[in-house]
Amino acid sequence: ACPGVLAPAGSGPGGNAIMVAIHVASNMDKLLAGAKLEQQAIGKAAQRALNTAARGLKTDTSRELRKRYPKLRNKDVADQIQISFASGLNLRAVIAVRGRPLTVARFKVGVDRKLSGGVRVNIKGSTKLIRHAFVADLKTKAGDDYQVVFERVGAGRYPIKAVKTIDFANAANIKEVRDVLDTLVADRFDKEFARQIVVFSKA
Numbered sequence: 001a002c003p004g005v006l007a008p009a010g011s012g013p014g015g016n017a018i019m020v021a022i023h024v025a026s027n028m029d030k031l032l033a034g035a036k037l038e039q040q041a042i043g044k045a046a047q048r049a050l051n052t053a054a055r056g057l058k059t060d061t062s063r064e065l066r067k068r069y070p071k072l073r074n075k076d077v078a079d080q081i082q083i084s085f086a087s088g089l090n091l092r093a094v095i096a097v098r099g100r101p102l103t104v105a106r107f108k109v110g111v112d113r114k115l116s117g118g119v120r121v122n123i124k125g126s127t128k129l130i131r132h133a134f135v136a137d138l139k140t141k142a143g144d145d146y147q148v149v150f151e152r153v154g155a156g157r158y159p160i161k162a163v164k165t166i167d168f169a170n171a172a173n174i175k176e177v178r179d180v181l182d183t184l185v186a187d188r189f190d191k192e193f194a195r196q197i198v199v200f201s202k203a
Contacts, residue, residue, distance in 0.1 A: 043088060045196035050086040053189040054093035058083060060184045061097060064177050065168065070125055071107050080168045099168035105135060105147035107165070119149050123165055130163060 062077040080099040086092055104121050112118035112129060119133040132152040139145055150160040171177065 041200040042197075043091065045193060045200055046091050047086045047088055048196050049189050049193035050091060050093040052192040053185050054083050054085060054095055056188045057095055057181060057185045060181055061095070061172055064180055065171050068124060068171065068174075068177065069107070071122060076106075077168060097169045097172045101164040101167045103146075103148050104130070104163045104165050105149045108135060108147070108149065111135060121149070133163060 058078065058081045061081060062074050065077050066072045066074065080097060082096045082098070084094040084096070104119075104123065107121040107123045108119060109122045109127055110120040111134070112120060117134060118129045118131045119135055120127050120129050122128075130149065130151060133149050134152075136148050136150055137145065138148055149163045151163050153159045153161055172181070
């Protein structure tokens with residue numbers, strides 16, 4: 001199969017990044033069995049299959065993360081995924097999953113009005129209470145509204161800290177998610193490469 005190998009790519013201005021590299025697989029001989037094609041046609045078929053696998057992997061990544069974190073929107077995830085497509089000179093497609101840690105305000109479902117206070121969030125399909133927390137309405141430099149959940153650290157009103165959860169990059173690198181994505185990208189590459197071989201054989 002054609003592997004999707006996830007590996008940390010370090011931190012930068014956009015936060016963590018996980019690079020998913022899709023390479024031409026070692027079982028190409030099996031997929032090429034019986035095909036009589038020139039090397040140039042084989043390379044073109046592989047290029048198309050890699051790019052199809054990369055586009056599909058972006059869709060798969062968004063879907064699997066939204067399964068795990070139901071309150072995420074497709075746009076939230078898709079905006080953090082970039083594709084570098086394979087070319088005739090470089091048979092390697094890469095998708096980069098980026099993003100800073102998410103504020104838990106994105107997963108807010110309610111506020112506890114009792115004396116101790118707290119914010120209820122649903123991050124992975126079940127609701128939990130963050131005690132001694134509150135929601136603050138803030139604005140970006142551009143004037144856009146957003147919310148942050150702050151948690152009181154001491155016995156008094158201060159100090160406080162913003163409560164955040166996992167970022168998209170590390171979420172995509174969770175073993176359960178990664179295993180699903182590796183299987184899907186492998187199957188999609190093999191099927192598309194086999195289809196392209198048929199197309200070029202008939203040309």
